[in-house]
Amino acid sequence: MVAELLAGNRRFVAGEFTQHLDYYKSIAASQTPSILWIGCSDSRVSEDVVTGSKPGTIFVHRNVANIVSFNDVNVAALVEYGITHLKIPDIVICGHTKCGGIRAIEEGVSENYIADWLLIAQGAKDKTDRIAAEQGLDLEQKLDLLARENIRLQIKHLNNISFIKRHKQKTGLPRVHGWLYAVETGQIEVIVDGTGEGSAVKS
Ligand SMILES: [Zn+2]
Numbered sequence: 656m657v658a659e660l661l662a663g664n665r666r667f668v669a670g671e672f673t674q675h676l677d678y679y680k681s682i683a684a685s686q687t688p689s690i691l692w693i694g695c696s697d698s699r700v701s702e703d704v705v706t707g708s709k710p711g712t713i714f715v716h717r718n719v720a721n722i723v724s725f726n727d728v729n730v731a732a733l734v735e736y737g738i739t740h741l742k743i744p745d746i747v748i749c750g751h752t753k754c755g756g757i758r759a760i761e762e763g764v765s766e767n768y769i770a771d772w773l774l775i776a777q778g779a780k781d782k783t784d785r786i787a788a789e790q791g792l793d794l795e796q797k798l799d800l801l802a803r804e805n806i807r808l809q810i811k812h813l814n815n816i817s818f819i820k821r822h823k824q825k826t827g828l829p830r831v832h833g834w835l836y837a838v839e840t841g842q843i844e845v846i847v848d849g850t851g852e853g854s855a856v857k858s
Pocket residue numbers: 695696697719720721751753754755756757
């Protein structure tokens with residue numbers, strides 16, 4: 656498999672890179688991405704591919720279940736750099752269907768680090784549990800709802816980070832969008848429209 660990746664790189668250099676040499680030279684000089692993407696690490700959700708974007712478009716952070724934690728220095732540094740230095744106006748938090756992280760939040764896991772990490776999404780599970788009990792949802796419906804509620808919760812977490820709060824008060828940016836990618840169809844559904852009222856998320 657590793658050899659296949661290197662062979663793929665040689666095809667990329669000979670094909671796409673050479674055909675669009677001016678573009679790749681321009682982004683070699685400096686990057687000016689317009690989107691900051693916080694997605695799941697899942698191998699099926701490749702942000703460049705599913706959005707038809709070229710390298711240089713999306714500044715990326717991915718982790719298990721597309722979680723934003725206020726005490727995660729990694730995501731904090733990425734967001735600060737993306738907004739302050741790269742002047743990125745739009746952040747997308749993208750979850751997806753059939754997410755192993757979402758299923759683990761629902762069913763629980765015994766592994767220490769994974770369980771601790773997923774605790775950050777517990778608020779989404781609590782809300783989903785309530786709605787599922789009221790509406791009599793089955794497991795698949797519940798997992799679908801939990802993926803959506805997790806996106807809303809992580810947007811709330813992001814909007815509550817002090818740096819983001821202050822920047823929004825001063826400039827009105829960044830706009831924060833919530834998307835759900837369906838691995839079954841390849842389609843993206845907008846869960847929270849960061850340009851309108853939908854961005855004012857309530858828990
Ligand atoms: Zn996932």
